[in-house]
Amino acid sequence: MSTILPPSDVIWWKVPVDRSEGLWVGIALLWCLFMFAMMPIWHIYGNQNLSNEAYRTHPEVFQDKVNAMVDAHTVRKETQWNVPVVKPPVGSDVYMLGKKWQWYPALELKKGESYRLHLSSMDWQHGFSVQPININAQILPGYESVMTITPNQAGEFTIICNEYCGVGHHFMTSKIYVTE
């Protein structure tokens, strides 16, 4: 019963390691180092990396940026909540805010083109989640994150909230329309 007794060898740290164990430690270490290398490698060669660009902001400041974009580029309004659908110029800065309990506004983007998407929260923490492709990012009040997105397929995508934000959590939906 030696796992519950003191080691039988006085100098247990000099007892040689068995082959089954030594070989496994070697294999496992190589796999660990490989997995570690994969993350920097994907930063260099992969196409899906979250940017490190983020700024401190205030809800009012961010709200103004969203409003300016909505005023300039709204193409139509939808749903009983009159959500503006914004069609921003290709390559431009696009703003979206999360608040209790709405994503605002909706977007219409072009397939294969890149946009600088700015995200922030007006109140509590929210989870920006694009379905059904399942891209997810955390949105914090007081922080403005910027990511460059390049939609690679046309269609209708729904934004939902996947950070719990109170009883209206499940009302938070908006759209990203991607056109050819």
Next chain:
Amino acid sequence: MSSSKALFRMDPGSGLFFNKSAETLMKVNAITAVVFLLIGGILATLVTATRMPTLHTLPTAQFYQALTAHGIDMLIIFIIFFEMAVLYFASTALLRVRIAAPRWGWVQYILMLVGAVMTNYAILQGNSSVMMTSYVPMPAEPLFYLGLILFAVGALIGCFIFFGTLVIAKEERTYEGSVPLIVYGATVAAIIAVFTIASGAIILIPTFLWSVGLVSHIDPLMYRVIWWALGHSSQQINVAAHITIWYMVAGLLFGAKPMSEKVSRTAFLLYILFLQLASAHHILVDPGVSSTWKVFNTSYAMYLAVLASMIHGLTVPGSIEVAQRMKGLNNGLFTWLQKAPWGNPVFSSMFISLIGFGFIGGISGVVMGVEQINLIIHNTIYVPGHFHATVVLGTTMAFMSATYFLLPTLFGREIFMFKLAKLQPYLFGLGMAGFSVFMMGAGTMGVARRHWDMAFTGAPYAFEYPAIAYTLMGLTGIFAAMAIIGGALFCVIAVGTLLFGKKVDSKVGFMGFRGADSYTTDRPPLLERAPADTVSHKDIGIGGFVAPGTFIMALVFLATFVLYYFVNWKYLSSVWGLS
């Protein structure tokens, strides 16, 4: 209490020596843990019944309230009460020593109990449905935070009693040589616990002050980074504790020795050095933290803590294999495993814990912890799928295994309804494994965690998940029901044993408590070094491998891991370009 007055009894079945003060503390902590497991289990029933699309039981507010209480009662209260019992057991019963500062042990217990009741009371009031994580600036009642702080202070006292007991054992020379591996593992758990509780204090005390209006602002990102140094590290206490229990069961049931003391202890040491970095797992798609920080921390500095778990994953079954081969079960690759006591719930719970933690919890945890892959997993229901495999299938089942061992030895009662106890681990294990895997599947389809309505009723834009996501959530509910029946059975067996189990001797009293007549003031004999092996490692195994069966199982594990890892990279490469 001076050492001359300390009371001890020997348990004839296991040969362990129990110190009276320590024994009582172990019992009250363990019984309280099971009470909270029962409460958490009832809440689990409500939560899963609501998330099952066809039932959708609770109204919105009550769902979030039940989910908040479920998380707190299971992940924090049940587990840490049980860990207090484990720490007192590992220090006193294994080292044959009296407990340091038994009165402080009662302070530990009472603070934790008052804290637990206070936080539950705050949640019950309805204004603290903030989930276990209580992310600011979503507010909870001050009592919610205060309860958690008191609970943590109690747990910290428990850790220091454990350290003090180790010092007394050393001082009074109750054992020979180095401490047993199990005590070493428990020490690792206690050290991680101190780090965890310190992180909790750093973030929860200011948050409490914010809730009463004394602090004006808590930065949400700072909150997340430090809160997770509490939240994730507390799961690392669990890992260290449940791996310690795996080694203990290997020793108790098979007389197993660690394959190498050096390797197992170094692997435990890696936990102390690196596991705390895991706070990063929760910040991978947050703004304001650099990729360099994320990559280094999420990998525990080059996956060295993952390496440690992969080592334990081999050495625990490997040590059992070596012990079985030495007893003559040296034929073929898996005879040692076939002949293991599958009808003994101590063994079956432990082995299911080992396999479930490794294959389901471990692999999914590493994959979702990859900085980029987290983009397609963060905050989906994949996440609770993963951690139910680690914390329930892994930790809770290891604690069930320990309970089946402690009922006769510590509480002096033979297991009540033993036939059901034989079945219980399989029912619970299969239920939890299915529950975890199907939730992970639903998460891959984008289903959100902590979400009342996957149909988005009343939202401006309707969204419908693919039909398969609904099927997976339905299956999650069915397997949850199986796990809940298994969990309820465990509570019935544990409580039934305490009340009705056959007494192992005439001095056992109500609920397994004992009077002074069970103990003597005689000092237990010195805990001697384990006897040397009677069979040489050269005479067992195949082709120079002492544990060839385990080695092959490890290779199967690695193949599964590699395959699943690349499947997720492939899936990631198909989504929109992000930079």
